[in-house]
Amino acid sequence: MKTSNKVEFGDFQTPLALAHEVCELIRRLGEDPNVVVEPTAGRGAFLVAAADKFPSATLRGWEINCDYVTDATVALDTANVSSRSSMTCQDFFTCDWEAVLAAQDGRVLILGNPPWVTNSGVAAIDGTNLPVKENFMGLRGIAARTGKSNFDISEWMLIRLLRGLRGRPATLAMLCKTATARKFLRYAWQNDGRIAAATLYRIDAAEHFDASVDACLLYLRTGSAGPQEADIYPSLSAREPVSRIGLAGEELVADIRAYRALRHLEGLSPFRWRSGVKHDCAAIMELVRTPDGGVENADGQGLDLEADYLFPMLKCSDLANGRTIAKRLVIVTQRFVGDDTAAIARHAPRTWTYLQTHRDRFQARKSSIYKGRVPFALFGIGEYAFAPWKVAVSGLHRSGRFQVVGPMNGQPVFFDDASYYLPFEREEDAQLVADILNSPLCQRFLASLVFTDSKRPFTVELLQRLNLAVIANDAGFGLRWQQLQRSNFAISANLPQIEFVMEEPGRST
Numbered sequence: 001m002k003t004s005n006k007v008e009f010g011d012f013q014t015p016l017a018l019a020h021e022v023c024e025l026i027r028r029l030g031e032d033p034n035v036v037v038e039p040t041a042g043r044g045a046f047l048v049a050a051a052d053k054f055p056s057a058t059l060r061g062w063e064i065n066c067d068y069v070t071d072a073t074v075a076l077d078t079a080n081v082s083s084r085s086s087m088t089c090q091d092f093f094t095c096d097w098e099a100v101l102a103a104q105d106g107r108v109l110i111l112g113n114p115p116w117v118t119n120s121g122v123a124a125i126d127g128t129n130l131p132v133k134e135n136f137m138g139l140r141g142i143a144a145r146t147g148k149s150n151f152d153i154s155e156w157m158l159i160r161l162l163r164g165l166r167g168r169p170a171t172l173a174m175l176c177k178t179a180t181a182r183k184f185l186r187y188a189w190q191n192d193g194r195i196a197a198a199t200l201y202r203i204d205a206a207e208h209f210d211a212s213v214d215a216c217l218l219y220l221r222t223g224s225a226g227p228q229e230a231d232i233y234p235s236l237s238a239r240e241p242v243s244r245i246g247l248a249g250e251e252l253v254a255d256i257r258a259y260r261a262l263r264h265l266e267g268l269s270p271f272r273w274r275s276g277v278k279h280d281c282a283a284i285m286e287l288v289r290t291p292d293g294g295v296e297n298a299d300g301q302g303l304d305l306e307a308d309y310l311f312p313m314l315k316c317s318d319l320a321n322g323r324t325i326a327k328r329l330v331i332v333t334q335r336f337v338g339d340d341t342a343a344i345a346r347h348a349p350r351t352w353t354y355l356q357t358h359r360d361r362f363q364a365r366k367s368s369i370y371k372g373r374v375p376f377a378l379f380g381i382g383e384y385a386f387a388p389w390k391v392a393v394s395g396l397h398r399s400g401r402f403q404v405v406g407p408m409n410g411q412p413v414f415f416d417d418a419s420y421y422l423p424f425e426r427e428e429d430a431q432l433v434a435d436i437l438n439s440p441l442c443q444r445f446l447a448s449l450v451f452t453d454s455k456r457p458f459t460v461e462l463l464q465r466l467n468l469a470v471i472a473n474d475a476g477f478g479l480r481w482q483q484l485q486r487s488n489f490a491i492s493a494n495l496p497q498i499e500f501v502m503e504e505p506g507r508s509t
Protein backbone atom coordinates (compact mmCIF):
# COMPACT_ATOMS: atom_id res chain seq x y z
CA MET A 1 0.00 0.00 0.00
CA LYS A 2 1.26 3.49 -0.85
CA THR A 3 2.33 5.49 2.22
CA SER A 4 -0.19 8.23 1.44
CA ASN A 5 -2.99 5.64 1.31
CA LYS A 6 -1.84 4.20 4.61
CA VAL A 7 -1.96 7.70 6.11
CA GLU A 8 -5.28 8.67 4.57
CA PHE A 9 -6.99 5.50 5.75
CA GLY A 10 -5.24 5.42 9.13
CA ASP A 11 -4.26 1.93 8.22
CA PHE A 12 -2.62 0.23 11.19
CA GLN A 13 -3.86 -3.37 11.11
CA THR A 14 -4.17 -4.88 14.55
CA PRO A 15 -1.82 -7.83 15.19
CA LEU A 16 -3.88 -10.97 15.74
CA ALA A 17 -2.29 -11.56 19.17
CA LEU A 18 -3.47 -8.15 20.37
CA ALA A 19 -6.98 -8.74 19.00
CA HIS A 20 -7.06 -12.03 20.94
CA GLU A 21 -5.88 -10.30 24.11
CA VAL A 22 -8.62 -7.66 23.78
CA CYS A 23 -11.33 -10.26 23.14
CA GLU A 24 -10.09 -12.34 26.07
CA LEU A 25 -10.37 -9.32 28.34
CA ILE A 26 -13.87 -8.53 27.10
CA ARG A 27 -14.93 -12.10 27.74
CA ARG A 28 -13.41 -11.98 31.23
CA LEU A 29 -15.49 -8.84 31.85
CA GLY A 30 -18.60 -10.90 31.25
CA GLU A 31 -19.48 -9.99 27.66
CA ASP A 32 -21.33 -12.62 25.68
CA PRO A 33 -22.55 -10.88 22.52
CA ASN A 34 -25.03 -12.22 20.00
CA VAL A 35 -23.54 -10.03 17.27
CA VAL A 36 -20.07 -8.58 16.83
CA VAL A 37 -19.98 -5.49 14.62
CA GLU A 38 -16.58 -4.44 13.21
CA PRO A 39 -17.18 -1.14 11.35
CA THR A 40 -13.67 -0.78 9.81
CA ALA A 41 -12.61 -4.41 9.88
CA GLY A 42 -9.46 -4.27 7.73
CA ARG A 43 -8.02 -7.76 7.25
CA GLY A 44 -10.33 -9.07 9.96
CA ALA A 45 -8.05 -9.59 12.98
CA PHE A 46 -10.77 -8.65 15.46
CA LEU A 47 -13.44 -10.77 13.76
CA VAL A 48 -11.15 -13.80 13.72
CA ALA A 49 -10.29 -13.30 17.42
CA ALA A 50 -13.96 -12.73 18.31
CA ALA A 51 -14.89 -15.93 16.43
CA ASP A 52 -12.63 -17.82 18.79
CA LYS A 53 -13.69 -16.12 22.04
CA PHE A 54 -17.43 -15.84 21.31
CA PRO A 55 -18.28 -19.15 19.60
CA SER A 56 -21.99 -18.49 19.23
CA ALA A 57 -21.81 -14.86 18.04
CA THR A 58 -22.59 -13.70 14.52
CA LEU A 59 -19.66 -11.71 13.10
CA ARG A 60 -20.27 -8.76 10.80
CA GLY A 61 -17.52 -6.66 9.24
CA TRP A 62 -17.46 -3.53 7.06
CA GLU A 63 -14.37 -2.06 5.40
CA ILE A 64 -13.65 0.51 2.68
CA ASN A 65 -10.72 -1.36 1.15
CA CYS A 66 -12.19 -4.17 -0.98
CA ASP A 67 -8.86 -6.06 -1.07
CA TYR A 68 -8.98 -6.18 2.73
CA VAL A 69 -12.58 -7.40 2.54
CA THR A 70 -11.30 -10.34 0.46
CA ASP A 71 -8.44 -10.95 2.91
CA ALA A 72 -10.83 -10.87 5.88
CA THR A 73 -13.28 -13.20 4.15
CA VAL A 74 -10.47 -15.71 3.52
CA ALA A 75 -9.31 -15.38 7.15
CA LEU A 76 -12.85 -16.08 8.41
CA ASP A 77 -13.15 -19.05 6.03
CA THR A 78 -9.85 -20.38 7.32
CA ALA A 79 -11.16 -20.03 10.87
CA ASN A 80 -14.15 -22.11 9.81
CA VAL A 81 -16.67 -19.43 10.68
CA SER A 82 -17.93 -18.41 7.23
CA SER A 83 -21.44 -19.64 8.09
CA ARG A 84 -21.78 -17.09 10.90
CA SER A 85 -19.76 -14.22 9.42
CA SER A 86 -20.03 -11.63 6.65
CA MET A 87 -17.84 -8.88 5.24
CA THR A 88 -19.11 -5.88 3.26
CA CYS A 89 -17.09 -3.39 1.22
CA GLN A 90 -18.44 -0.10 2.54
CA ASP A 91 -17.35 3.46 3.27
CA PHE A 92 -18.04 4.15 6.95
CA PHE A 93 -19.07 7.71 6.17
CA THR A 94 -21.86 6.77 3.78
CA CYS A 95 -23.20 3.90 5.85
CA ASP A 96 -26.58 4.24 7.59
CA TRP A 97 -25.41 3.08 11.01
CA GLU A 98 -28.82 3.54 12.62
CA ALA A 99 -30.28 1.06 10.12
CA VAL A 100 -27.33 -1.35 10.34
CA LEU A 101 -27.37 -1.45 14.13
CA ALA A 102 -31.16 -1.64 14.35
CA ALA A 103 -31.01 -4.72 12.10
CA GLN A 104 -28.77 -6.60 14.56
CA ASP A 105 -30.78 -8.72 16.99
CA GLY A 106 -29.73 -9.34 20.56
CA ARG A 107 -26.72 -8.05 22.43
CA VAL A 108 -24.37 -6.09 20.19
CA LEU A 109 -20.62 -5.73 20.68
CA ILE A 110 -19.07 -3.03 18.51
CA LEU A 111 -15.44 -4.04 18.27
CA GLY A 112 -12.37 -2.89 16.39
CA ASN A 113 -9.78 -0.28 15.73
CA PRO A 114 -10.93 2.70 13.66
CA PRO A 115 -8.43 4.65 11.50
CA TRP A 116 -5.60 6.53 13.20
CA VAL A 117 -5.63 9.82 11.34
CA THR A 118 -6.87 13.34 11.88
CA ASN A 119 -8.95 15.36 9.43
CA SER A 120 -6.04 17.76 8.93
CA GLY A 121 -3.76 14.76 8.30
CA VAL A 122 -6.11 13.65 5.53
CA ALA A 123 -6.38 17.20 4.15
CA ALA A 124 -2.58 17.62 4.18
CA ILE A 125 -2.21 14.84 1.60
CA ASP A 126 -5.25 16.04 -0.37
CA GLY A 127 -7.17 12.97 0.76
CA THR A 128 -10.93 12.63 0.73
CA ASN A 129 -11.47 10.05 3.47
CA LEU A 130 -13.47 12.45 5.61
CA PRO A 131 -16.98 12.87 6.93
CA VAL A 132 -18.99 15.28 4.80
CA LYS A 133 -19.41 17.91 7.45
CA GLU A 134 -16.00 18.46 8.93
CA ASN A 135 -16.96 21.05 11.47
CA PHE A 136 -19.22 18.55 13.10
CA MET A 137 -19.07 19.66 16.67
CA GLY A 138 -20.12 23.20 15.94
CA LEU A 139 -16.71 24.79 16.40
CA ARG A 140 -16.62 28.06 14.62
CA GLY A 141 -14.68 31.24 14.08
CA ILE A 142 -11.25 31.69 15.48
CA ALA A 143 -11.24 28.38 17.32
CA ALA A 144 -11.86 26.60 14.04
CA ARG A 145 -9.29 28.64 12.19
CA THR A 146 -6.57 28.09 14.75
CA GLY A 147 -6.94 24.34 14.73
CA LYS A 148 -9.54 23.56 17.34
CA SER A 149 -11.72 21.99 14.72
CA ASN A 150 -9.00 19.44 14.13
CA PHE A 151 -10.21 16.03 15.20
CA ASP A 152 -9.40 12.38 14.90
CA ILE A 153 -11.43 10.53 12.31
CA SER A 154 -11.94 7.81 14.89
CA GLU A 155 -13.48 10.32 17.30
CA TRP A 156 -16.03 11.17 14.64
CA MET A 157 -16.65 7.47 13.98
CA LEU A 158 -17.10 6.67 17.67
CA ILE A 159 -19.65 9.44 18.04
CA ARG A 160 -21.39 8.30 14.86
CA LEU A 161 -21.65 4.73 16.20
CA LEU A 162 -22.88 5.92 19.60
CA ARG A 163 -25.60 7.94 17.90
CA GLY A 164 -26.39 4.94 15.70
CA LEU A 165 -27.14 2.91 18.82
CA ARG A 166 -29.93 5.35 19.74
CA GLY A 167 -29.52 4.72 23.46
CA ARG A 168 -29.76 0.95 23.10
CA PRO A 169 -27.88 -1.26 25.58
CA ALA A 170 -24.71 -2.45 23.86
CA THR A 171 -20.97 -2.72 24.40
CA LEU A 172 -18.27 -0.87 22.53
CA ALA A 173 -14.65 -1.96 22.71
CA MET A 174 -12.28 -0.11 20.42
CA LEU A 175 -8.61 0.68 20.23
CA CYS A 176 -7.87 4.36 19.77
CA LYS A 177 -5.58 7.14 20.89
CA THR A 178 -6.07 7.84 24.59
CA ALA A 179 -6.73 11.50 23.76
CA THR A 180 -9.44 10.41 21.31
CA ALA A 181 -11.08 8.20 23.94
CA ARG A 182 -11.13 11.12 26.36
CA LYS A 183 -12.59 13.54 23.83
CA PHE A 184 -15.21 11.02 22.87
CA LEU A 185 -16.19 10.42 26.51
CA ARG A 186 -16.37 14.13 27.18
CA TYR A 187 -18.65 14.55 24.21
CA ALA A 188 -20.80 11.55 25.20
CA TRP A 189 -21.08 12.61 28.82
CA GLN A 190 -21.99 16.15 27.85
CA ASN A 191 -24.53 15.07 25.25
CA ASP A 192 -26.46 12.38 27.07
CA GLY A 193 -24.71 9.58 25.24
CA ARG A 194 -26.22 7.08 27.71
CA ILE A 195 -22.85 5.74 28.81
CA ALA A 196 -23.61 3.32 31.63
CA ALA A 197 -19.93 2.63 32.42
CA ALA A 198 -16.62 3.35 30.74
CA THR A 199 -13.07 2.11 31.26
CA LEU A 200 -9.77 2.75 29.48
CA TYR A 201 -7.05 0.10 29.27
CA ARG A 202 -3.75 1.46 28.10
CA ILE A 203 -1.89 -0.41 25.35
CA ASP A 204 1.67 -0.05 24.12
CA ALA A 205 1.20 1.51 20.67
CA ALA A 206 4.94 1.48 20.00
CA GLU A 207 5.08 -2.27 20.53
CA HIS A 208 1.90 -3.19 18.65
CA PHE A 209 1.70 -0.52 15.93
CA ASP A 210 5.16 1.05 15.85
CA ALA A 211 3.41 4.33 16.62
CA SER A 212 4.61 6.83 19.24
CA VAL A 213 1.27 7.80 20.65
CA ASP A 214 -0.64 7.04 23.84
CA ALA A 215 -3.31 4.52 22.95
CA CYS A 216 -5.86 2.45 24.79
CA LEU A 217 -8.78 0.11 24.58
CA LEU A 218 -11.92 2.16 25.15
CA TYR A 219 -14.44 -0.19 26.72
CA LEU A 220 -17.93 0.99 27.52
CA ARG A 221 -21.50 -0.07 27.97
CA THR A 222 -24.38 2.01 26.70
CA GLY A 223 -28.10 2.09 27.42
CA SER A 224 -28.36 4.25 30.53
CA ALA A 225 -26.56 7.26 31.96
CA GLY A 226 -23.99 6.17 34.55
CA PRO A 227 -21.30 8.12 36.43
CA GLN A 228 -19.35 10.55 34.29
CA GLU A 229 -16.10 8.89 35.30
CA ALA A 230 -13.83 6.23 33.84
CA ASP A 231 -11.16 4.10 35.49
CA ILE A 232 -7.78 3.97 33.76
CA TYR A 233 -5.96 0.63 33.79
CA PRO A 234 -2.25 0.64 32.91
CA SER A 235 -2.54 -2.41 30.63
CA LEU A 236 -5.01 -4.97 29.28
CA SER A 237 -3.94 -7.46 31.93
CA ALA A 238 -3.92 -5.06 34.92
CA ARG A 239 -6.43 -5.86 37.64
CA GLU A 240 -6.28 -2.48 39.43
CA PRO A 241 -6.86 0.97 37.94
CA VAL A 242 -4.17 3.62 38.36
CA SER A 243 -6.48 6.61 38.23
CA ARG A 244 -9.98 7.73 37.46
CA ILE A 245 -10.76 10.52 35.02
CA GLY A 246 -14.05 12.35 35.11
CA LEU A 247 -16.12 15.24 33.90
CA ALA A 248 -15.92 18.27 36.17
CA GLY A 249 -18.25 20.93 34.82
CA GLU A 250 -17.38 21.37 31.18
CA GLU A 251 -13.93 19.83 31.35
CA LEU A 252 -12.40 16.44 31.90
CA VAL A 253 -9.98 16.12 34.78
CA ALA A 254 -7.19 13.57 35.10
CA ASP A 255 -7.85 12.54 38.70
CA ILE A 256 -11.46 13.11 39.66
CA ARG A 257 -11.01 12.12 43.32
CA ALA A 258 -8.08 14.49 43.90
CA TYR A 259 -9.94 17.15 41.96
CA ARG A 260 -12.99 16.84 44.22
CA ALA A 261 -10.81 17.27 47.29
CA LEU A 262 -9.19 20.41 45.86
CA ARG A 263 -11.84 21.95 43.68
CA HIS A 264 -12.21 24.95 45.98
CA LEU A 265 -8.90 26.06 44.41
CA GLU A 266 -10.64 26.43 41.08
CA GLY A 267 -12.13 29.70 39.98
CA LEU A 268 -11.29 32.65 37.88
CA SER A 269 -7.66 33.64 37.78
CA PRO A 270 -7.26 37.26 38.87
CA PHE A 271 -4.73 37.68 36.05
CA ARG A 272 -4.95 36.93 32.39
CA TRP A 273 -2.57 34.27 31.16
CA ARG A 274 -0.94 35.02 27.81
CA SER A 275 0.57 32.91 25.07
CA GLY A 276 4.02 33.66 23.74
CA VAL A 277 4.56 35.44 20.45
CA LYS A 278 3.17 33.69 17.37
CA HIS A 279 4.82 34.32 14.00
CA ASP A 280 4.87 30.92 12.24
CA CYS A 281 8.13 31.87 10.60
CA ALA A 282 10.84 30.66 12.98
CA ALA A 283 13.48 30.25 10.28
CA ILE A 284 13.43 34.00 9.61
CA MET A 285 12.21 35.49 12.88
CA GLU A 286 14.22 33.52 15.44
CA LEU A 287 17.94 34.25 15.51
CA VAL A 288 20.94 33.05 17.46
CA ARG A 289 24.06 34.92 18.48
CA THR A 290 27.29 33.91 16.81
CA PRO A 291 30.60 33.71 18.76
CA ASP A 292 31.77 36.96 17.11
CA GLY A 293 28.78 38.84 18.60
CA GLY A 294 26.73 38.86 15.40
CA VAL A 295 23.43 37.12 14.77
CA GLU A 296 22.31 34.53 12.27
CA ASN A 297 19.03 32.92 11.31
CA ALA A 298 18.17 29.22 11.14
CA ASP A 299 19.45 29.08 7.54
CA GLY A 300 22.87 30.11 8.89
CA GLN A 301 22.59 33.50 7.18
CA GLY A 302 24.71 36.08 9.06
CA LEU A 303 22.74 39.27 9.70
CA ASP A 304 23.43 42.86 10.58
CA LEU A 305 20.13 44.13 11.99
CA GLU A 306 19.28 47.20 14.06
CA ALA A 307 18.75 46.41 17.75
CA ASP A 308 15.35 48.18 17.88
CA TYR A 309 13.26 45.17 16.89
CA LEU A 310 15.39 42.43 18.41
CA PHE A 311 14.38 40.92 21.76
CA PRO A 312 15.70 38.00 23.80
CA MET A 313 13.57 34.89 23.51
CA LEU A 314 13.10 31.63 25.41
CA LYS A 315 11.55 28.49 23.93
CA CYS A 316 9.18 26.30 25.90
CA SER A 317 11.92 23.67 26.14
CA ASP A 318 14.13 26.28 27.85
CA LEU A 319 11.41 26.89 30.43
CA ALA A 320 10.83 23.19 31.00
CA ASN A 321 14.55 22.69 31.59
CA GLY A 322 14.93 25.61 33.95
CA ARG A 323 16.86 27.81 31.51
CA THR A 324 15.98 31.46 32.01
CA ILE A 325 18.94 33.04 30.23
CA ALA A 326 17.83 33.58 26.65
CA LYS A 327 20.25 32.40 23.97
CA ARG A 328 17.90 33.29 21.14
CA LEU A 329 16.53 36.51 19.76
CA VAL A 330 13.23 37.16 18.07
CA ILE A 331 12.33 39.96 15.71
CA VAL A 332 9.27 41.69 17.16
CA THR A 333 7.72 43.63 14.31
CA GLN A 334 4.75 45.07 16.22
CA ARG A 335 3.97 46.34 19.71
CA PHE A 336 0.34 45.35 19.52
CA VAL A 337 -1.87 43.32 17.21
CA GLY A 338 -2.64 45.32 14.08
CA ASP A 339 0.28 47.77 14.52
CA ASP A 340 1.48 49.09 11.14
CA THR A 341 4.78 47.40 10.29
CA ALA A 342 5.66 49.93 7.57
CA ALA A 343 7.30 52.05 10.28
CA ILE A 344 10.15 49.50 10.38
CA ALA A 345 11.32 50.79 6.99
CA ARG A 346 12.00 54.22 8.52
CA HIS A 347 13.31 53.18 11.93
CA ALA A 348 15.30 50.10 10.98
CA PRO A 349 15.95 49.94 7.21
CA ARG A 350 18.27 46.90 7.40
CA THR A 351 15.64 44.93 9.35
CA TRP A 352 13.02 46.00 6.82
CA THR A 353 15.18 44.87 3.91
CA TYR A 354 15.80 41.53 5.61
CA LEU A 355 12.06 41.00 6.16
CA GLN A 356 11.24 42.08 2.61
CA THR A 357 13.82 39.65 1.25
CA HIS A 358 11.92 36.83 2.93
CA ARG A 359 8.44 38.17 2.26
CA ASP A 360 7.47 34.97 0.44
CA ARG A 361 8.12 32.96 3.62
CA PHE A 362 5.64 35.14 5.50
CA GLN A 363 3.10 34.99 2.70
CA ALA A 364 3.34 31.19 2.77
CA ARG A 365 2.22 31.06 6.40
CA LYS A 366 -0.62 28.58 6.41
CA SER A 367 -2.69 29.86 9.33
CA SER A 368 -5.62 31.94 8.12
CA ILE A 369 -5.24 34.32 11.07
CA TYR A 370 -2.62 36.20 9.00
CA LYS A 371 -5.01 36.76 6.08
CA GLY A 372 -5.76 40.45 5.54
CA ARG A 373 -3.13 41.50 8.09
CA VAL A 374 -0.22 43.88 7.54
CA PRO A 375 2.99 42.26 6.28
CA PHE A 376 5.05 40.44 8.95
CA ALA A 377 2.12 40.48 11.39
CA LEU A 378 2.42 38.74 14.76
CA PHE A 379 0.03 37.54 17.42
CA GLY A 380 0.51 37.18 21.15
CA ILE A 381 1.80 40.73 21.51
CA GLY A 382 0.54 43.76 23.37
CA GLU A 383 1.67 45.91 26.27
CA TYR A 384 1.85 42.80 28.44
CA ALA A 385 4.46 41.20 26.19
CA PHE A 386 6.84 44.09 26.94
CA ALA A 387 6.45 43.81 30.72
CA PRO A 388 9.87 43.37 32.36
CA TRP A 389 9.05 40.42 34.63
CA LYS A 390 7.19 37.28 33.75
CA VAL A 391 6.16 33.98 35.27
CA ALA A 392 6.21 31.45 32.47
CA VAL A 393 5.54 27.78 31.86
CA SER A 394 5.88 25.47 28.89
CA GLY A 395 2.59 24.30 27.45
CA LEU A 396 4.15 21.23 25.88
CA HIS A 397 5.98 19.67 28.82
CA ARG A 398 4.44 17.73 31.62
CA SER A 399 6.65 19.18 34.37
CA GLY A 400 4.50 22.26 35.01
CA ARG A 401 7.52 24.15 36.33
CA PHE A 402 6.84 27.90 36.56
CA GLN A 403 9.89 30.10 35.96
CA VAL A 404 10.50 33.69 36.90
CA VAL A 405 12.03 35.43 33.89
CA GLY A 406 13.49 38.91 34.19
CA PRO A 407 14.80 41.38 31.64
CA MET A 408 18.07 40.76 29.81
CA ASN A 409 20.25 43.77 29.12
CA GLY A 410 17.26 45.92 29.99
CA GLN A 411 15.00 44.21 27.48
CA PRO A 412 11.90 42.12 28.22
CA VAL A 413 12.20 38.44 27.32
CA PHE A 414 9.73 36.97 24.84
CA PHE A 415 8.51 33.36 24.62
CA ASP A 416 7.49 31.07 21.81
CA ASP A 417 3.81 30.37 21.25
CA ALA A 418 3.98 27.05 23.08
CA SER A 419 4.69 28.93 26.32
CA TYR A 420 2.28 30.73 28.62
CA TYR A 421 3.00 33.50 31.08
CA LEU A 422 1.78 36.24 33.41
CA PRO A 423 3.37 39.69 33.06
CA PHE A 424 4.59 41.78 36.02
CA GLU A 425 6.25 45.13 36.61
CA ARG A 426 8.10 44.05 39.75
CA GLU A 427 10.37 41.09 40.38
CA GLU A 428 9.01 40.44 43.90
CA ASP A 429 5.47 40.09 42.57
CA ALA A 430 6.58 37.67 39.86
CA GLN A 431 8.53 35.67 42.44
CA LEU A 432 5.56 35.45 44.79
CA VAL A 433 3.22 34.24 42.06
CA ALA A 434 5.80 31.69 40.90
CA ASP A 435 6.14 30.47 44.51
CA ILE A 436 2.37 30.06 44.75
CA LEU A 437 2.19 28.22 41.42
CA ASN A 438 5.10 25.94 42.33
CA SER A 439 3.74 25.24 45.84
CA PRO A 440 3.01 21.55 46.53
CA LEU A 441 -0.69 22.40 46.94
CA CYS A 442 -0.98 24.09 43.55
CA GLN A 443 1.08 21.39 41.90
CA ARG A 444 -1.23 18.73 43.38
CA PHE A 445 -4.24 20.57 42.08
CA LEU A 446 -2.65 20.93 38.64
CA ALA A 447 -1.82 17.22 38.64
CA SER A 448 -5.51 16.45 39.22
CA LEU A 449 -6.46 18.57 36.21
CA VAL A 450 -3.71 17.87 33.69
CA PHE A 451 -3.44 14.96 31.29
CA THR A 452 0.30 14.63 31.12
CA ASP A 453 0.13 12.41 28.04
CA SER A 454 -1.64 15.05 25.98
CA LYS A 455 0.39 16.97 23.42
CA ARG A 456 -0.20 20.25 25.22
CA PRO A 457 -0.79 19.48 28.90
CA PHE A 458 -0.89 23.16 29.88
CA THR A 459 -3.14 25.63 28.10
CA VAL A 460 -4.32 29.15 28.79
CA GLU A 461 -7.79 27.78 29.55
CA LEU A 462 -6.37 25.45 32.19
CA LEU A 463 -4.15 28.08 33.81
CA GLN A 464 -7.01 30.53 33.82
CA ARG A 465 -8.89 28.12 36.12
CA LEU A 466 -6.40 28.57 38.99
CA ASN A 467 -7.86 30.73 41.71
CA LEU A 468 -4.54 32.17 42.84
CA ALA A 469 -6.07 34.08 45.75
CA VAL A 470 -7.42 30.90 47.38
CA ILE A 471 -4.32 28.88 46.51
CA ALA A 472 -2.10 31.61 47.97
CA ASN A 473 -4.08 31.54 51.18
CA ASP A 474 -4.21 27.75 51.53
CA ALA A 475 -0.55 27.34 50.56
CA GLY A 476 0.61 29.74 53.26
CA PHE A 477 1.23 32.84 51.17
CA GLY A 478 -1.85 34.75 52.40
CA LEU A 479 -0.05 37.71 53.93
CA ARG A 480 2.29 38.27 51.00
CA TRP A 481 -0.63 37.91 48.65
CA GLN A 482 -2.53 40.65 50.43
CA GLN A 483 0.50 42.94 50.23
CA LEU A 484 0.78 42.19 46.56
CA GLN A 485 -2.90 42.93 46.05
CA ARG A 486 -2.47 46.30 47.69
CA SER A 487 0.36 47.22 45.37
CA ASN A 488 -0.40 48.12 41.85
CA PHE A 489 1.79 45.45 40.40
CA ALA A 490 0.45 43.76 37.35
CA ILE A 491 0.00 44.80 33.81
CA SER A 492 -3.75 45.29 33.51
CA ALA A 493 -5.65 42.06 33.24
CA ASN A 494 -8.04 43.62 30.77
CA LEU A 495 -5.95 45.08 28.02
CA PRO A 496 -7.98 45.33 24.84
CA GLN A 497 -5.92 42.75 22.99
CA ILE A 498 -7.28 39.92 20.95
CA GLU A 499 -6.19 36.79 22.74
CA PHE A 500 -5.41 33.89 20.50
CA VAL A 501 -5.36 30.75 22.50
CA MET A 502 -3.97 28.25 20.10
CA GLU A 503 -3.87 24.58 19.65
CA GLU A 504 -1.52 23.80 16.85
CA PRO A 505 -3.20 22.32 13.80
CA GLY A 506 -2.69 18.60 13.95
CA ARG A 507 -2.29 18.60 17.69
CA SER A 508 -4.94 17.32 19.96
CA THR A 509 -5.20 17.36 23.69
Ligand SMILES: C[S@@+](CC[C@H](N)C(=O)[O-])C[C@H]1O[C@@H](n2cnc3c(N)ncnc32)[C@H](O)[C@@H]1O
Pocket residue numbers: 008009010011012013014015039040041042043044045046062063064065068090091092093112113114115116129
Ligand atom coordinates in the same frame (compact mmCIF):
# COMPACT_ATOMS: atom_id res chain seq x y z
C1 LIG B 1 -6.44 1.06 12.15
S1 LIG B 1 -6.94 0.08 10.80
C2 LIG B 1 -7.66 -1.24 11.67
C3 LIG B 1 -8.22 -2.32 10.86
C4 LIG B 1 -8.93 -3.38 11.66
N1 LIG B 1 -10.03 -2.80 12.38
C5 LIG B 1 -7.97 -4.02 12.63
O1 LIG B 1 -8.17 -3.80 13.83
O2 LIG B 1 -7.03 -4.67 12.22
C6 LIG B 1 -8.25 1.06 10.17
C7 LIG B 1 -9.02 0.46 9.06
O3 LIG B 1 -10.04 1.38 8.71
C8 LIG B 1 -10.25 1.30 7.33
N2 LIG B 1 -10.92 2.54 6.92
C9 LIG B 1 -10.38 3.77 6.80
N3 LIG B 1 -11.30 4.64 6.39
C10 LIG B 1 -12.46 3.96 6.26
C11 LIG B 1 -13.75 4.32 5.86
N4 LIG B 1 -14.05 5.58 5.50
N5 LIG B 1 -14.71 3.39 5.85
C12 LIG B 1 -14.42 2.11 6.22
N6 LIG B 1 -13.21 1.70 6.58
C13 LIG B 1 -12.22 2.61 6.62
C14 LIG B 1 -8.84 1.15 6.78
O4 LIG B 1 -8.83 0.65 5.46
C15 LIG B 1 -8.23 0.19 7.80
O5 LIG B 1 -8.40 -1.12 7.41
